[in-house]
Amino acid sequence: MKSSSCSLTEIQQRIDEVTRFLSITLNIANAHTVEFYTHDVWKRFVAVSPEDVLSAVGSGNHQQREPQHRQSEQPSTTFGFCNDTKRLVGTQELVQAAKEHSLPSLGLCMSRENLLQDLRDMKSDSGTPEETVAAFESDEFMTSKKSHEVQSMSEVVACLAQHCGVNQVIDVGSGKGYLSSFLSLQYALRVYGIDSSSTNTHGAQERNRKLKKFSKAYQKHTKAARTQSEATHSPQEELIERKTGLNGDEDVFSGNGPRIRSQEEERVLTSSSDINPTVEGRSEQNLETDELFLSALSVDVIQPASPRVPPSQLSAEERERRKRENLERKAQSRADSTGAVFSPLTSYVTAETELRDLINELEDAVMVGLHTCGDLAPSTLRMFVAKPELAAVCSVGCCYHLLSEEFDHAGQKCLQSVCGFPLSQYLRDQSCFCGRNARMSACLALERVALGQGIQMESLFYRAVLHVILRDHYSSYKSEKRVGNVYSKAKSFVDYVRRALRRLELDESKLSDSDIQDYHNTYRVRMDEMHAFNMLKVTLAPCIEGLILLDRLCYLKEQEDVSFSALVQLFDPLLSPRCYAVIGLKNDGKRTTS
Structure with a gap:
């Protein structure tokens, strides 16, 4: 791959640079x-x-002069820290x-x-991955952040799968x-979603069940409607008719007469408003066919839908027709266990997990x-690295504080x-x-x-001053006890402290309201110190994240069987701060499903 010029030696050199920087600054x-x-x-x-x-961190202008009182006697410094006192003197x-020393500046x-271009160049004979349904806006069923992440990552994963000539994907921590x-x-792609939460996998299974029947009828219906409209209707006329039919209010007309739906299409399409109750009551001008398709993916799908007509009134x-269809559907499901949209599995995954114990039909x-x-x-x-059946990996991590x-x-x-860590x-x-x-x-x-979406300073300030109160008045207090989310419920600092003392099972009668307020007033004038210190932490954040990610990239570079590995920025950091993916490909000759 032409963009994979970054060698193990280069990565190790950059790691050395970052670790040297952090050896001076990590105490902050x-x-x-x-x-x-x-x-x-x-x-x-x-x-x-x-x-x-605050001026230095917020200005973005790194050529500003240091304060005048420091120009006369400039101490010997390393990265702004005095070599003698180890304190910050040069912001x-x-x-x-x-x-x-952050990832964007390290050139890796x-x-x-x-x-994507490199993957496609190497598979130029195959072109780009084909989509199986008309493109749709995923914003309909996900937040803008999740939509951005899923769309950006899925195209990369599809290209990796095509490059490796595989059709299976294992989504770890699939949620x-x-x-x-x-x-x-x-x-x-045939996707196995593995998550340790049974709640997540149960919801995914229910969504999968409805998607399976809905997508088949949807694609069959739209294909037939499109064929008829190309022969007899303009695109505008066909869109109106599709929207009308999909609402379940009228039949879809094709040609000069009404189109007769199959029982399966009728059953699925007329239940579409149960899949997403918000469909009913929307104007035809606002309802696009793809929106209905997306409604099958909405979180609402996991809720059981109420039948349109009570069974007692059928x-x-x-009743006999519905019973027969249910039996046929169950029989088909048993006979075609591999035909699901994707297969959610519940399991706690570690590096020692044997994938074949979870996935019977496992392939590369x-x-x-x-x-x-x-x-x-x-x-x-x-x-x-350990499993020969895994041809490629695309991993975006988060929650670094939970690393062991x-x-x-x-x-x-x-x-x-x-x-x-380290890996x-x-x-x-x-x-x-x-x-x-x-x-x-x-x-x-x-x-x-940097755009003003800063840290919630008041809650941090409250907690730090509470710690002073605990030190001064509750010597028996065990620091490992956690206060929890008290701040969101508190109406004032006094209320916050009293709620926290009750949560910690401490005697709040020791302190009057005025005593508590005095602590607040005393430290309030020093709140800028905390704000500035946390901005220093924010400044160092990309360097610490960079070390963690470089460690993972270095791990892949150390493996003889990995032919390509890279750090790739997949997402817009404003939408998704954890935006880097660690990507690896194996040598074709080193993979086998035996």
């Missing part, structure tokens, strides 16, 4: 916001004013260094467009099955994961089991450590914060 990311005032975090790590930090220097990422459904319906002939496949949490993302990559780490801050093994042998040999708070900082979204 690992400082706990809850302890901000009790441990005087600002004075421990920062030697400039909050205003200097602009830090901001610039953080930018240089491919664009989604370049990846409600949006990506699985889209891949199957749009690209005729004639004996109609592409493994995918869209925002797989914590250790599931590195487990997906380990499975790809093999080593502690002193480089000692803290967990003996298989861990999520590569290169970083394992260095006993690389991040820390939970730093990994949590990696989840912050720099692009969103």
Whole structure:
């Protein structure tokens, strides 16, 4: 692949650069916001004013001068930190260094467009993946964020499958099955969605059942209507007739007489408003045929639909007809177990999971994961390497704070089991450590914060001041107890503290309302310190995320059987901050289903 010029040596060099930067700056990311005032975090790590930090981080202009009081005696610094005191004295220097050590500046990422072009160039004889139904707007059944993610990722996965000559996809952590459904319906791929939540897989199974019968009748109906309209009607006339028929109000006319629907089409199409109750009552001008098709994918599908006519009011002939159709449908389902739109499976997946125990019809496949949490993302990559039947992988991780780490801050093994970080042998040999708070900082979204979609500072401030109160008045308090989501219910700081004390089962009579309010007033004037410190964490976030992702890429580069691997930006970071995918392809000769 022509864009795969990034070598293992180059990746290791970039990893060294990032780890050196983080060795100086990581203490800021690992400082706990809850302890901000009790441990005087600002004075421990920062030697400039909050205003200097906020100005430097928010300006985006890294050529600004440092404050005048520092120009006369410039201390020796590394990335803006004084080499003697280890405190931040050069904010602009830090901001610039953080930018240089983030993924976009390291020159190791491919664009989604370049990846697709490379895959298509290598399969130029086959063209682009074919879609099995008319293109539709997925916004109808997903949020704009999820729609963007599913559409962007599904095209890449389909190209990977075509490149490898496979028709199966294993979607790990499939959730409600949006990506699985889209891949199957749009690209005729056989998708197995595996999720540890039985609730998710049950909902996906119910959606799958309705999609299976609906899509068949839909495609048969639209194909027949399109054929007739091409012969006798204009596209505008045909669209109106299709909308009328699909509403279930009238038959669809074709030619000079009414078209007689089959029993299967009649049963499915007349129940379409049960699949999505919002269809009824909408004007013909606003109802497109594809919208109805999408309604089958909506979350509402998992709710049982009420019949149009109570069974007690049906004639004996109609009851017998429905009973016969139900029996025929069940028999067909048993006879054609592989004909589902996709197959949701409930299982907790690890790197040791034997896929053949879950999937009887397993063939060579592409493994995918869209925002797989914590250790599931590195487990997906380990499975790809270990399982010969997996031809390619496309993994987008999230929730870095849930990753398990093999080593502690002193480089000692803290967990003996298989861990999520580090994954590569290169970083394992260095006993690389991040820390939970730093990994949590990696989840912050720099692009969103830059547009004013900032951190909820007041809730963090409330929690930090509460910690001061607990230290001063409740010495027996165990810090591992969690306050929970008290802030969203509190009407004021006093109310917040009282709710928190009750949650922690502490005696709130020790403090009067005025005592509590005094704490708020005392620390309120120092809230800018917390705001500025959290903006420093946001600045470091892309670098920490970059190290985690480079570790995963390095792991794939270390494998002899992996012919291609890359970090690819799949999504718009404003819509989906966890926007990078780790993609790998195996050597054709190293794969076998035996």
